[in-house]
Amino acid sequence: xxxxxxxxxxxxxxxxxxxxxxHKREAFYSQSDAEALDAFHADLPEGSTARADxxxxxxxxxxxxxxxxxxxxxxxxxxxxxxxxxxxxTWQKAYRKNLxxxxxxxxxxxxxxxxxxxxxGAQPLLGVxxxxxxxxxxxxxxxxxxxxxxxxxxxxxxxxGEEGFNHASDQVREEIAAKLxxxxxxxxxxxYAVDYSREAFAHQDGQWLPSQRYQQALVKLGLKRAxxxxxxxxxxxxxxxxxWYEMVPKLQHKFGKKPKxxxxxxxxxxxxxxxxLDSVNGRGAYKQxxxxxxx
Numbered sequence: 343x344x345x346x347x348x349x350x351x352x353x354x355x356x357x358x359x360x361x362x363x364x365h366k367r368e369a370f371y372s373q374s375d376a377e378a379l380d381a382f383h384a385d386l387p388e389g390s391t392a393r394a395d396x397x398x399x400x401x402x403x404x405x406x407x408x409x410x411x412x413x414x415x416x417x418x419x420x421x422x423x424x425x426x427x428x429x430x431x432t433w434q435k436a437y438r439k440n441l442x443x444x445x446x447x448x449x450x451x452x453x454x455x456x457x458x459x460x461x462x463g464a465q466p467l468l469g470v471x472x473x474x475x476x477x478x479x480x481x482x483x484x485x486x487x488x489x490x491x492x493x494x495x496x497x498x499x500x501x502x503g504e505e506g507f508n509h510a511s512d513q514v515r516e517e518i519a520a521k522l523x524x525x526x527x528x529x530x531x532x533x534y535a536v537d538y539s540r541e542a543f544a545h546q547d548g549q550w551l552p553s554q555r556y557q558q559a560l561v562k563l564g565l566k567r568a569x570x571x572x573x574x575x576x577x578x579x580x581x582x583x584x585x586w587y588e589m590v591p592k593l594q595h596k597f598g599k600k601p602k603x604x605x606x607x608x609x610x611x612x613x614x615x616x617x618x619l620d621s622v623n624g625r626g627a628y629k630q631x632x633x634x635x636x637x
Contacts (some may be wrong), residue, residue, distance in 0.1 A: 348444035349374040349552065350402060354589040364438070365428045369396040370602075371534065374552040379534075382550075394534035397420045399428070401463075401535075402557050404440060405450040405488075405527025410575055411634035412525060413564045414614075417581035418532040422462040433458045445527070445560055453522035456515060467491050467528070490580070493527075493615040497632055525635050529557050531582050531589070554589070561590045576631055580614070 349372040354364045371394075377392060399418040420618055427433050432455050441447035444514065452464035459468060469489025490494075495507035498518050504510035533553060547589060561577070568574035579586050579593060587594050612618070616628035 343598045345558055348442075349556055350400070350441040350444065353399075354438055354442055359411070362418075365399075370399045371396050372400070372553045373625070378551050391537040394536055396534065398422065398535040399437065401528070401530055402441070402533035402561055403445045403527065403529045403555065404447060404452065405529075406440070406448055407445045407527060407560050407563050408567075409449065409524050410527035411565070411573075411637055412631055413527045413529065413561075413575050413577045414575040415561065415577065415579045415581075415586050416528055416530050418530050419463070419535040420466050421535045421537050427461050427463050430458060430461060433461060444556065445529075449523035452527065453519040453526070456512060456519065459515070459519055465489060468495065488613065490612060490614050493613055494632060494635060498636065501636070521629070521635055521637075525637060529560055530559065531585055533557070558589050561586075561593070565590070565592055573634075576617075576634055578631070580612070594637055 352373050353370060355361055356364070379396070383393060396420065398421060405413070407413070427437075433451060436448060436451035436454040436458065440451050452458050452461060452468065453539070458464070467490050469492045492507070493589070495518060498521070499505070499507040499510045499514055502510070502514050502517065504514050507515065510518070533551070564575055564577055568577060577593065615630070619628040619631065
């Protein structure tokens with residue numbers, strides 16, 4: 343890691359100085375990617391779903407590589423309204439700390455507090471977005487039903503005496519959020535939000551953004567921990583599996599009989615469930631993930 347510069351710290355600088363108003367910008371990107379992004383967009387047809395939405399803060403990673411017990415390797419952030427996150431001071435500070443440190447400090451910033459759990463950017467993973475009565479067309483409080491981590495969140499809540507995460511008390515939800523903040527890390531192969539990743543990756547030839555070297559270095563550090571620690575973190579390759587294996591070939595290697603990473607079964611409505619993990623990695627894989635998140 344020492345040899346790989348964190349390209350994301352320049353998001354919070356202006357002319358070489360700290361920028362207190364970084365969250366008010368019209369475009370968010372690493373300066374190291376500027377030339378590659380310009381060339382990429384110039385080659386795209388009008389209306390292409392592969393275009394990166396630079397009005398949304400990038401999410402190359404969310405979490406602390408040193409404390410995370412579950413590290414999930416995914417594809418890309420989803421295009422969502424960013425106004426609520428950028429106006430949320432708790433999220434701003436957590437996001438800035440995490441990216442500015444290169445994922446070496448801070449944690450999974452969408453779980454920093456109960457209000458950050460409800461932000462739109464958390465929905466694809468956590469599925470816990472609540473719509474209050476006055477905002478709902480039906481006049482009833484509504485909650486999102488699903489996210490990639492929903493089965494894990496529900497199991498965590500049930501082990502704490504609740505029916506499920508969405509129906510849990512604020513105290514239990516807060517305890518689970520604290521575990522996520524410390525123990526969970528997400529690393530995206532492509533750091534900028536896109537509507538449709540298949541087209542975006544079709545225009546890539548392997549690793550083409552300079553900033554991607556940093557995500558690569560984070561994964562290698564996670565694998566180093568997996569080799570050295572008594573209770574190593576679990577690395578789950580959830581999306582763009584072939585691209586991840588090409589970028590970090592050691593993800594497919596093994597330490598004796600133990601794999602360095604788990605693979606998530608690919609299917610529509612992808613979720614991190616017991617069947618999706620155990621069917622590919624063997625019985626007990628899901629329970630190992632749940633055990634580490636509960637730590």
